[in-house]
Amino acid sequence: MKKVITYGTYDLLHEGHIRLLERAKALGDWLIVGVTNDSFDRERGKLNVRNDVLERVDAVRATGLAVQIVIENYMGQKIDDILKYDVDIFAIGSDWEGKFDYLGEYCEVVYLPRTEGISSTMLRAASEQEIRIGVVGCGRIARRFVPEAAKVERAVVAGYYDTLREAAEQLAAESGAGVVYDSFEELVDAVDALYIATPHLSHYEQSRYALEHGKHVLCETPLVLCAEQAKELFAIAEHNGVVLLEANKTAFCPAFNHLVTLIKSGLIGDVVGIDASESKLWNEEELRRELNPDEAGGSLYEMGSYPLLPIVKLLGTQYDNLNLYSRLNDKGVDVYTRGIMLYSGAVASFQLGLGVKTEGNLVVSGTQGYAYIPSPWWKTDYFELRYEDQNKNKKYFYSWDEPGLRYEIREFLSAIVEGRLRSSRLTPEESVAMAEVMSRFTERKNFFEI
Ligand code: C2G
Numbered sequence: 001m002k003k004v005i006t007y008g009t010y011d012l013l014h015e016g017h018i019r020l021l022e023r024a025k026a027l028g029d030w031l032i033v034g035v036t037n038d039s040f041d042r043e044r045g046k047l048n049v050r051n052d053v054l055e056r057v058d059a060v061r062a063t064g065l066a067v068q069i070v071i072e073n074y075m076g077q078k079i080d081d082i083l084k085y086d087v088d089i090f091a092i093g094s095d096w097e098g099k100f101d102y103l104g105e106y107c108e109v110v111y112l113p114r115t116e117g118i119s120s121t122m123l124r125a126a127s128e129q130e131i132r133i134g135v136v137g138c139g140r141i142a143r144r145f146v147p148e149a150a151k152v153e154r155a156v157v158a159g160y161y162d163t164l165r166e167a168a169e170q171l172a173a174e175s176g177a178g179v180v181y182d183s184f185e186e187l188v189d190a191v192d193a194l195y196i197a198t199p200h201l202s203h204y205e206q207s208r209y210a211l212e213h214g215k216h217v218l219c220e221t222p223l224v225l226c227a228e229q230a231k232e233l234f235a236i237a238e239h240n241g242v243v244l245l246e247a248n249k250t251a252f253c254p255a256f257n258h259l260v261t262l263i264k265s266g267l268i269g270d271v272v273g274i275d276a277s278e279s280k281l282w283n284e285e286e287l288r289r290e291l292n293p294d295e296a297g298g299s300l301y302e303m304g305s306y307p308l309l310p311i312v313k314l315l316g317t318q319y320d321n322l323n324l325y326s327r328l329n330d331k332g333v334d335v336y337t338r339g340i341m342l343y344s345g346a347v348a349s350f351q352l353g354l355g356v357k358t359e360g361n362l363v364v365s366g367t368q369g370y371a372y373i374p375s376p377w378w379k380t381d382y383f384e385l386r387y388e389d390q391n392k393n394k395k396y397f398y399s400w401d402e403p404g405l406r407y408e409i410r411e412f413l414s415a416i417v418e419g420r421l422r423s424s425r426l427t428p429e430e431s432v433a434m435a436e437v438m439s440r441f442t443e444r445k446n447f448f449e450i
Contacts, residue, residue: 002028004089012123013059016115021065024091033066048153132158134191137198138167148405161187200296211236216243218412221305227436234428251426252407255380255398269368276307279353298334299352306378307350317433
């Protein structure tokens with residue numbers, strides 16, 4: 001008996017997939033179809049898959065062409081499956097020509113011509129309304145946003161506004177699409193959603209205006225520097241039925257989310273301590289904006305929401321006490337801040353440096369083991385779970401697609417399309433809690449200068 005195996009995502013199963021399966025089946029007597037699981041697809045950069053793995057398996061089963069269906073979970077599984085099921089032929093569409101030649105060591109490899117004129121991407125595009133996004137503040141981060149948005153289906157950057165018109169024009173020219181508006185209000189009027197990438201102190205007014213006008217908002221982190229303002233913004237968003245999301249890229253990346261779910265599943269026992277840090281040792285010129293006292297510069301405002309993320313995700317938003325220790329420069333801006341947050345049964349500490357260097361890792365200590373995420377942990381692509389018995393240690397590898405903004409854009413758009421006003425990956429309460437830490441610093445509450 002000749003066994004044939006083929007693999008795919010089979011999102012929105014279409015004629016191209018069916019023809020491929022028919023021809024693969026005709027190569028032998030027994031067809032095995034591997035269907036990718038959702039996290040494997042995300043890891044290999046397929047961010048826009050519409051059907052979940054169960055729906056996709058059902059669709060493949062309904063074709064009646066597969067004798068056996070397996071789930072593809074990891075890189076390298078194809079070799080394992082070929083050996084395990086004693087496969088004679090590996091078949092795949094011609095878009096993969098040459099990519100699977102390495103399997104020739106284990107079985108025959110056949111590339112079947114791809115059906116022209118149809119793809120899951122086309123079907124998704126045809127059934128999806130576009131979300132027109134307006135970019136406010138056309139500086140460094142916005143320049144990264146525009147090419148990232150192009151990687152997310154449905155996202156169309158339709159307009160730009162910057163107080164410095166040339167900055168908006170330059171960005172529009174670079175991206176080759178979108179209109180430059182003379183005022184923020186006109187931009188808001190023209191789009192469905194806003195990406196706010198202005199300096200911190202403008203976030204509150206601009207987000208509020210956009211939300212009040214019924215527009216969805218993805219606002220750069222820190223959303224605001226005060227808990228009351230954050231609460232107010234989320235209340236307006238809820239009242240108007242629009243999405244407000246803080247653009248904390250780590251919160252939406254696959255590896256960080258997997259880390260959180262593994263820890264929440266008890267793999268290191270109860271969490272009793274978290275140490276998170278991040279620092280930049282650039283020269284003063286490079287840090288001019290980040291250290292500018294008139295633009296709420298300083299290490300805590302600038303970077304605090306990254307180390308605060310694992311803390312509030314794993315220990316919650318209700319801490320009993322927070323002490324802050326900072327070194328201030330001659331303009332009163334913190335170049336280094338350490339915060340210690342006391343929870344019932346746990347303590348978390350974070351360190352931030354802008355002009356001070358420290359090891360930038362994340363360690364989560366538990367009653368049965370600990371998680372170690374090396375620097376730069378906020379671009380999570382690797383972590384380890386470690387135990388007293390080193391034989392139990394486990395390493396987890398992922399990929400992080402630079403610069404990582406696609407993760408937040410994707411979450412923002414799916415929240416809009418699905419009418420989901422909250423993201424479980426970064427909840428309004430978690431954003432409020434981070435803003436609360438900023439407020440305490442501003443008010444110099446339990447604050448010690450070092
Ligand atoms: N296909 C086709 N014609 C199309 C579209 C897809 O013949 N118009 C084929 C692809 O070449 C592939 C199969 O259908 O052989 C499944 O395609 P996808 O669902 O896009 O999955 P893909 O990303 O190609 O998965 O481990 C996963 C595999 O490596 C490939």
